[in-house]
Each structure stands twice: as C-alpha cells, then as structure tokens.
Amino acid sequence: MSLEDWFDRERDRILEQWKVLLSFPSVSTDPAHRQDCLDCAGWLADHLEKLGFRSRLLETSRLPVVFGELEGPPGAPVVLLYGHYDVQPVDPLVEWTHPPFSPVVEDGRMLARGAADNKGQHFYFLKAIEALLEEDNLRVGVKVLIEGEEECGSVGMTGSLESWKDFLGADVFVVTDTNTVSSGAPTLVMGLRGLVHLTVELAGARHDLHSGNHGGVAPNPAEAMAQLLATLRAPDGSVAAEGFYDGLEEPTEKEKALSKLAPFDESAYAERTGVPPVAGERGFPPDERVGFRPSLDVNGILSGYAGAGVKTIIPARATAKLTARLVPGQDPARCLDSLIAHLRKNAPDELGLRITEQGLGGEGFRLDPDSEAAAAAREVLDGLGDKNSVMLWDGATIPVISALAALLGIEPVLAGFGSDEDRAQAPNESFPIKRFRAGYLYVGRLLQSLGEHGDPDGSVTSPTPA
Amino acid sequence: MSLEDWFDRERDRILEQWKVLLSFPSVSTDPAHRQDCLDCAGWLADHLEKLGFRSRLLETSRLPVVFGELEGPPGAPVVLLYGHYDVQPVDPLVEWTHPPFSPVVEDGRMLARGAADNKGQHFYFLKAIEALLEEDNLRVGVKVLIEGEEECGSVGMTGSLESWKDFLGADVFVVTDTNTVSSGAPTLVMGLRGLVHLTVELAGARHDLHSGNHGGVAPNPAEAMAQLLATLRAPDGSVAAEGFYDGLEEPTEKEKALSKLAPFDESAYAERTGVPPVAGERGFPPDERVGFRPSLDVNGILSGYAGAGVKTIIPARATAKLTARLVPGQDPARCLDSLIAHLRKNAPDELGLRITEQGLGGEGFRLDPDSEAAAAAREVLDGLGDKNSVMLWDGATIPVISALAALLGIEPVLAGFGSDEDRAQAPNESFPIKRFRAGYLYVGRLLQSLGEHGDPDGSVTSPTPA
Numbered sequence: 001m002s003l004e005d006w007f008d009r010e011r012d013r014i015l016e017q018w019k020v021l022l023s024f025p026s027v028s029t030d031p032a033h034r035q036d037c038l039d040c041a042g043w044l045a046d047h048l049e050k051l052g053f054r055s056r057l058l059e060t061s062r063l064p065v066v067f068g069e070l071e072g073p074p075g076a077p078v079v080l081l082y083g084h085y086d087v088q089p090v091d092p093l094v095e096w097t098h099p100p101f102s103p104v105v106e107d108g109r110m111l112a113r114g115a116a117d118n119k120g121q122h123f124y125f126l127k128a129i130e131a132l133l134e135e136d137n138l139r140v141g142v143k144v145l146i147e148g149e150e151e152c153g154s155v156g157m158t159g160s161l162e163s164w165k166d167f168l169g170a171d172v173f174v175v176t177d178t179n180t181v182s183s184g185a186p187t188l189v190m191g192l193r194g195l196v197h198l199t200v201e202l203a204g205a206r207h208d209l210h211s212g213n214h215g216g217v218a219p220n221p222a223e224a225m226a227q228l229l230a231t232l233r234a235p236d237g238s239v240a241a242e243g244f245y246d247g248l249e250e251p252t253e254k255e256k257a258l259s260k261l262a263p264f265d266e267s268a269y270a271e272r273t274g275v276p277p278v279a280g281e282r283g284f285p286p287d288e289r290v291g292f293r294p295s296l297d298v299n300g301i302l303s304g305y306a307g308a309g310v311k312t313i314i315p316a317r318a319t320a321k322l323t324a325r326l327v328p329g330q331d332p333a334r335c336l337d338s339l340i341a342h343l344r345k346n347a348p349d350e351l352g353l354r355i356t357e358q359g360l361g362g363e364g365f366r367l368d369p370d371s372e373a374a375a376a377a378r379e380v381l382d383g384l385g386d387k388n389s390v391m392l393w394d395g396a397t398i399p400v401i402s403a404l405a406a407l408l409g410i411e412p413v414l415a416g417f418g419s420d421e422d423r424a425q426a427p428n429e430s431f432p433i434k435r436f437r438a439g440y441l442y443v444g445r446l447l448q449s450l451g452e453h454g455d456p457d458g459s460v461t462s463p464t465p466a
Numbered sequence: 467m468s469l470e471d472w473f474d475r476e477r478d479r480i481l482e483q484w485k486v487l488l489s490f491p492s493v494s495t496d497p498a499h500r501q502d503c504l505d506c507a508g509w510l511a512d513h514l515e516k517l518g519f520r521s522r523l524l525e526t527s528r529l530p531v532v533f534g535e536l537e538g539p540p541g542a543p544v545v546l547l548y549g550h551y552d553v554q555p556v557d558p559l560v561e562w563t564h565p566p567f568s569p570v571v572e573d574g575r576m577l578a579r580g581a582a583d584n585k586g587q588h589f590y591f592l593k594a595i596e597a598l599l600e601e602d603n604l605r606v607g608v609k610v611l612i613e614g615e616e617e618c619g620s621v622g623m624t625g626s627l628e629s630w631k632d633f634l635g636a637d638v639f640v641v642t643d644t645n646t647v648s649s650g651a652p653t654l655v656m657g658l659r660g661l662v663h664l665t666v667e668l669a670g671a672r673h674d675l676h677s678g679n680h681g682g683v684a685p686n687p688a689e690a691m692a693q694l695l696a697t698l699r700a701p702d703g704s705v706a707a708e709g710f711y712d713g714l715e716e717p718t719e720k721e722k723a724l725s726k727l728a729p730f731d732e733s734a735y736a737e738r739t740g741v742p743p744v745a746g747e748r749g750f751p752p753d754e755r756v757g758f759r760p761s762l763d764v765n766g767i768l769s770g771y772a773g774a775g776v777k778t779i780i781p782a783r784a785t786a787k788l789t790a791r792l793v794p795g796q797d798p799a800r801c802l803d804s805l806i807a808h809l810r811k812n813a814p815d816e817l818g819l820r821i822t823e824q825g826l827g828g829e830g831f832r833l834d835p836d837s838e839a840a841a842a843a844r845e846v847l848d849g850l851g852d853k854n855s856v857m858l859w860d861g862a863t864i865p866v867i868s869a870l871a872a873l874l875g876i877e878p879v880l881a882g883f884g885s886d887e888d889r890a891q892a893p894n895e896s897f898p899i900k901r902f903r904a905g906y907l908y909v910g911r912l913l914q915s916l917g918e919h920g921d922p923d924g925s926v927t928s929p930t931p932a
Contacts, residue, residue: 217756
C-alpha cells in the first residue's frame with residue numbers, strides 16, 4: 001500500500017492520537033506546568049513502544065528528553081529525527097476561540113497550542129515511520145529524540161548531550177521543526193539564527209507613588225525603561241550595543257544568489273501580517289535582514305497600570321524582556337555581554353537595574369548548499385507537489401540543532417511544513433491536516449530514499465548501543 | 467463635653483461605622499464596580515439622614531453625588547464640605563496583606579482601600595458634625611457634597627455643577643482631601659495642580675509574530691512605544707511637547723518664600739520612598755518642581771509577554787498610560803492637544819497610533835496666602851498639637867475643586883491629614899486613627915470658630931433652598 005493510501009485509511013485514528021498529544025499543556029517556560037511536561041513525555045515514550053521502538057526518558061537537569069530507537073538492517077544508514085514536545089505559553093488566553101489544550105479540527109485545520117510548533121511537526125514523522133513499519137518498507141535504522149525545552153533554550157538537553165554521544169550516533173540528522181516560504185513551496189532550510197535572551201528590571205520606589213505628590217521628583221521606572229530600550233537602536237536601525245556585531249560572518253555570493261530564488265514579496269508580507277517589513281537595519285533588503293543579519297526584539301514590557309480607566313501612579317518598577325537572533329560568527333555569550341554592558345551603561349543611576357533570566361539559545365549556522373544530504377532532501381521535496389523546492393536562510397532558532405550537529409559531526413537536513421498562518425507563538429495556533437500529510441509523505445519518502453541509496457555520504461555505520 | 471472627650475467615648479462605634487463605609491469596593495474607574503459605588507452612595511445618604519441632615523443623591527451623567535444639608539441659625543455662615551466616596555483600583559491584589567475591602571485595625575491604623583483617600587478623610591468631618599450636634603454646639607449651616615468620581619476626573623459632577631448652583635451656595639468651602647508635609651506639621655494647602663490624562667496605543671501586526679521569522683523585518687510596537695515615550699522628555703528634564711508650557715504663571719516671590727517654611731528634605735525623601743527626588747526639570751529645586759511646575763508621568767506600559775520564562779514574540783500591540791500635572795496658567799485642553807500632537811508627530815508611520823481615554827482633570831490653582839479664611843484655618847491648625855502649621859503648594863489634583871470654587875465665588879480652605887506613608891494609591895493603604903482624630907478635631911474646631919466669629923468675610927448669607 002502506498003504511503004498516501006495508508007494515511008487516508010488511518011486518517012481518523014491519526015487525528016485522535018494527535019489530539020491526545022496536544023491535550024497535554026506542556027508549557028516548558030512555566031514551572032507550574034512541569035508535571036504536564038512529564039506526563040507528555042511519558043505518553044510519547046509509551047507511544048514509541050507501541051510503534052515498535054525501544055524507548056526511554058533521558059533525564060537532564062531540567063525536563064527529560066524522549067528517546068526511541070529502532071534497529072535497521074545490517075549496514076543500513078541510521079537516521080536521527082529531532083522534535084520537541086514543549087509548547088509556547090498561551091497568554092493572552094482570552095484571545096483563544098477554543099481552549100488551547102482542547103484540540104478541535106475546524107476547516108481542515110487542527111486548532112490547539114502546539115498543533116504546528118512542534119507537536120504536529122513531529123507527530124507526522126512518527127506516523128511516517130509507523131506506515132513504513134506496517135508495510136515492511138523501513139530499510140534504515142531510526143533514532144528519535146523529542147526534547148522538552150526547545151521553547152526555553154534547551155538548557156537541560158544541551159548540558160547532557162556530551163554524555164549521550166555514544167548512543168546518539170547517526171548518519172543523517174533530520175529536523176522538521178521549520179516553515180515553508182510563504183508561497184508554500186517545499187522549503188529546505190539552509191541556515192538558522194542563534195538566540196540570546198534576557199529580562200531587564202528597573203526598580204524605583206518601594207511601592208507605587210502618587211503621581212501628584214511625586215510627579216516631578218520621583219524617578220519613573222516606566223519612563224526610564226522606555227528611554228533605556230530606546231538607546232538600544234542606532235539611527236540606521238542597527239543594534240547600538242558595542243561589540244554586538246563582532247565576528248559576524250558575511251554570506252557568500254552564492255548563498256545570497258540562492259536565497260533570491262524565493263524572493264521576499266514585501267506587499268504579500270504586509271498583506272499577510274498587517275505590517276510592512278520595515279524593521280531592522282536600513283542598509284539591507286528584508287530577506288537578508290532575516291536570513292543573514294542578527295536582530296533584536298522587545299518581547300514584552302510590563303510596568304504600573306495599563307488597564308481601563310486612570311490610575312495616577314508612578315510605578316515602583318518596570319520589566320522588559322529582550323531576545324536577539326544571531327548569525328554565524330557571532331558568539332552568543334559575547335553578544336549577551338554586549339547587550340548587558342550597554343544596559344548597565346545607559347540605565348539611570350537613581351534606579352536599580354537587574355538583569356535576570358539571561359540565557360544562551362545556541363549559535364546561528366549556515367549549511368553547505370552542495371552537500372549530498374541536501375540533494376537527497378531536495379529530490380523528495382521537488383516530488384511532493386506542483387511547486388519546486390526552494391532554499392531558505394531562515395531567521396528562526398532551534399537552539400539545540402547546532403550543538404547536536406557538532407556533536408554528531410553531520411549537518412542537519414532541515415525541512416518542515418510550518419507557515420506564518422499557523423500562528424505558532426500566538427493565540428489560536430493551528431496546523432492544516434493537508435500540511436501534516438505533506439510532512440508525513442516527505443519523511444516517509446526520504447526514509448525510503450535513504451534506505452534504497454544507503455548513507456548519502458557512502459559510509460556504513462555499525463549498530464550503536466541502545 | 468469637649469470634642470476630645472466625645473471622640474474617646476464614641477471611638478469603638480466610630481471605627482465600626484468607618485469599617486462599614488470602607489467595605490464598599492467603590493472603584494469608580496472600573497465599570498464592574500458601578501453597583502458598589504451606588505451602594506456606597508446610598509449608605510452615606512442614609513448615614514447623613516441619621517445625623518440629622520436632609521440628604522439626597524444628586525444624579526449626574528455618571529455616578530451620583532451625595533448631598534446633605536443642615537440649616538444653621540439665622541444669619542450664620544454656611545460651610546460647604548467636600549469629599550469623595552470612590553477609591554483607587556486595588557491591583558496588584560497579591561501585594562495586599564489583607565483583602566482591601568475587609569477593613570481591619572492594626573497597630574493603630576485602619577487598613578483598607580480608601581482608609582485615607584478619601585473615606586477616612588471625609589468620615590471624620592461627618593463625625594465632627596455629629597459631635598457638635600449632640601453637644602448642641604453647631605452654630606453654622608452645613609452642606610456636605612461627597613462625589614463618586616474623584617479618581618477618574620469628576621466628569622459627571624463637573625458637568626452638573628452649573629445646574630446645582632442655586633442650592634450649593636456657601637460662605638466657606640472646606641476640603642480635607644489633602645496631606646500634611648512629611649514632618650507631620652498641620653498643613654494648609656495653598657495650591658493644587660491640574661491634570662490631563664491619555665492612553666496611547668500602537669498597533670502592529672494582526673497578532674503576535676514569531677521573533678525568529680520576523681525579527682529584522684516586522685516593526686515592533688513594544689520597542690516603538692519605548693522610543694515614542696522617550697521623545698517626550700527633553701535633555702533638561704522638561705516635557706518636550708511643543709506648547710505644553712504655554713501660559714504658565716510663575717509663582718510670586720512671596721509664594722516661593724512661604725513654601726520654603728516647610729523645606730524639602732532630600733535625604734528624608736530618599737529614606738521614605740527609596741528613591742532620590744531627581745526627576746523632572748533640572749533647573750528647579752524639588753519643592754518647586756512639585757508645587758510650581760507641571761510634570762508628566764508614564765503610569766503604566768503593557769505590551770507582549772513579561773512573565774516568567776522566554777516568549778520569543780514580536781508583540782502585536784503596546785499600550786501606555788500618561789498623566790500630566792498642570793499649574794496655573796496652563797490650559798488643560800491645550801496641554802492635552804500639545805501632548806497628542808507630539809505623539810502623532812513622533813509615532814512611526816508603519817504602526818497604528820490610537821489615543822484613547824484622553825481626559826481633562828481640572829486646572830491648577832494657587833490661593834491667596836493673605837485671605838481671612840486661610841488665617842482662620844491656620845489658627846485652628848496651629849492649636850492642634852506641638853507643631854506650627856505650614857503652607858504647602860501641593861503637587862496633587864482634586865479635579866473638581868477649582869470648578870466648585872469658581873462656581874461659588876469663594877476660595878477653598880484646604881487642610882487634611884493624609885501622608886505618603888498611607889500609600890493612598892498603592893497596595894496596603896491605611897490611615898492612622900490618631901490622624902483621623904486630628905482631622906475630626908480640626909473640622910470640629912474650625913466649625914466652632916466659624917460659628918463664633920461668623921462669616922470670615924463679614925457677609926451674611928440668606929438661607930438657601932434645599
């Protein structure tokens with residue numbers, strides 16, 4: 001039976017299982033959801049066992065990683081698949097049309113937190129493996145690694161990777177946690193950005209002060225935070241922190257040329273998002289600003305009272321959260337230091353500055369457009385539908401990917417089927433079943449192709465210890 | 467029986483009644499508390515009837531005003547007393563050590579929202595009148611006006627004042643909704659600032675965007691709000707909006723000299739609040755910046771996610787709330803226009819700017835330090851304790867006072883017993899019973915003094931229609 005026919009026959013059952021996976025509120029950034037994360041990991045490990053994997057939870061200093069292994073024929077290549085079971089927070093909850101952890105299918109889309117990022121985009125690879133197993137068509141060894149902290153920097157997993165090196169070895173490393181370009185053409189991602197994040201707090205009076213009795217004397221942390229954040233941007237749109245761009249590697253002319261194969265459509269962008277793509281460094285076109293340049297964003301600000309009506313206070317404190325996206329050559333630790341040094345230098349003396357929750361979310365990387373793995377993936381992607389595949393230097397971050405690739409000594413193959421319209425980090429996240437099926441087909445055919453042609457790099461790996 | 471003895475005998479009963487008044491969650495800025503406000507007004511009107519007043523609720527376009535009238539002997543002066551029954555919002559609720567509307571007495575202080583501002587500071591004048599009535603010592607006519615929208619601009623009352631002119635007429639206008647200086651010396655307030663307020667919204671994408679896929683292209687409303695707010699402050703600490711200072715009247719040398727009688731203690735201020743008094747215009751000392759200069763404050767900012775953990779979004783919108791305090795000569799409508807024009811001019815084109823909830827909270831005013839009413843009040847204040855009274859040009863605002871004073875053609879007598887330590891606009895508001903008693907004595911003695919000496923301006927008013 002073809003992969004297509006198997007999916008269409010099993011469709012209802014697949015959707016019901018996917019809903020169960022989505023019903024775990026596995027919000028890794030919120031300690032209150034720790035048990036929900038553990039429950040979700042446990043369910044996935046059980047599910048892998050049911051498919052025929054030997055599975056277990058790999059403990060870390062934080063949340064466990066689900067690991068599953070399925071041995072292939074002697075001499076067959078081993079494919080490592082990566083996903084994550086944690087999801088973004090759901091606030092503002094009031095904007096959800098359905099409860100975020102009560103999945104429903106509406107207009108052909110699965111609606112739930114994590115439907116796209118990344119439960120949908122890893123559950124389809126499990127279903128592809130299931131189909132190949134049932135049809136006795138799996139000719140490769142498979143390892144599955146599904147972590148629980150992608151949304152908060154993969155700290156636990158990154159810290160443990162070295163100690164798992166012995167049993168993680170693989171020949172091909174497949175990651176599906178990425179988007180297509182906006183046209184929907186199958187997309188091979190050739191680069192991802194790195195990430196650093198930090199929280200900035202300014203503390204003023206011991207409690208909120210009356211803006212009448214104190215207006216004109218008491219320093220205002222809300223205003224000071226605004227002034228401080230404003231200093232981070234230079235007039236040309238670049239990040240003003242000294243040393244932030246140190247070491248940045250420029251893209252090659254070939255990379256730039258390949259990136260233009262999927263041109264950035266400014267008016268389509270404005271149509272889709274509601275804003276023109278005008279942020280960032282004025283000296284670069286939008287596609288290069290996302291793919292080849294770092295960025296800095298304020299993710300949130302909270303200070304004082306911002307509800308209905310008038311509250312005439314000088315707030316006691318202000319909090320802002322920042323993330324920067326980094327490109328190859330930028331050292332995350334040095335970028336974080338440069339931002340912190342800038343904030344310390346520009347914060348007013350009369351308020352207390354605290355930097356909390358700072359963290360490193362991995363380096364940026366770019367892949368070799370001429371590698372054999374890239375060629376194999378592009379062949380499968382080109383055969384998926386009526387649109388030829390494109391190459392994308394993506395602005396997003398999968399913190400642990402560069403660490404894993406370095407550890408295993410192989411470049412990842414990055415192709416997934418997410419889209420902006422999925423609202424992966426916003427209320428009402430969803431994922432169309434059509435794209436879930438495309439992802440399933442892509443993984444299924446890629447595994448078949450790898451099974452037929454062997455290791456794309458020609459080497460044969462001996463079975464690894466479980 | 468002396469006023470002191472009467473209070474000490476009735477103390478427990480007074481505290482119990484005060485607690486009932488404090489138990490109404492009469493938050494006027496929140497439409498959800500409208501019925502609580504109405505219930506509180508009804509309770510006050512009943513209470514006035516029990517004391518012997520003829521009382522009624524004066525309807526406005528918003529919340530009603532409690533009005534009570536007590537006729538005095540023929541030819542006696544009529545005293546109008548002003549208060550307000552509405553209170554500030556309670557958030558953040560988690561910071562309260564007791565529920566804000568379940569009053570308790572702790573360490574000699576009444577702890578509840580409104581304990582100081584203004585339920586404590588008007589309930590004591592009702593008790594002073596009760597004491598004088600019981601002892602047959604009231605020789606003046608009394609009118610009481612307790613409004614329900616002081617915390618949100620007194621819009622309803624201000625709009626109705628003209629139509630109440632016939633029955634509000636009085637010879638002396640007493641307001642107790644003010645603070646003493648920080649030393650605790652009885653304080654005659656000689657000026658109050660005016661107020662304008664507005665809410666600024668910047669709208670970006672239709673929903674929060676992923677900061678990886680969009681960082682470097684999508685304009686960020688949180689960052690843009692920071693940059694916009696930063697433009698409001700000139701390098702010398704003044705408000706940068708063009709025209710904001712137009713018409714400002716400088717204080718006289720005499721006013722400046724009198725204000726120095728209660729010198730601003732910078733180190734005591736820092737001790738008390740936790741911040742040095744360094745905000746506002748660099749060219750003026752702190753007491754003048756509060757008393758004689760306008761100010762501008764950010765009361766709150768809200769955008770995106772600022773909770774625990776990392777949420778890598780570009781927020782869809784940002785909101786900030788602003789209030790400005792104004793001094794005599796500044797026209798509130800023109801100041802508001804100048805702020806709005808500045809915001810429109812400096813907001814980025816690519817984001818949607820909306821100004822909402824803008825409003826006028828009255829003009830600033832300064833009183834004549836040589837008036838007879840001021841002299842009478844100072845004599846009572848000087849006799850209250852071991853500290854001589856001082857004169858204060860206060861930075862706060864009681865929106866409706868200048869309108870009422872203009873309508874009645876008399877200057878208000880402003881002396882109250884609030885203090886910064888009462889945390890009038892913050893969690894854990896409280897008011898010490900000792901100062902409640904001082905306020906009670908002040909009003910009681912002032913009414914006695916006015917009854918003995920007649921109208922301080924020498925005129926005799928005919929009884930007014932009820």
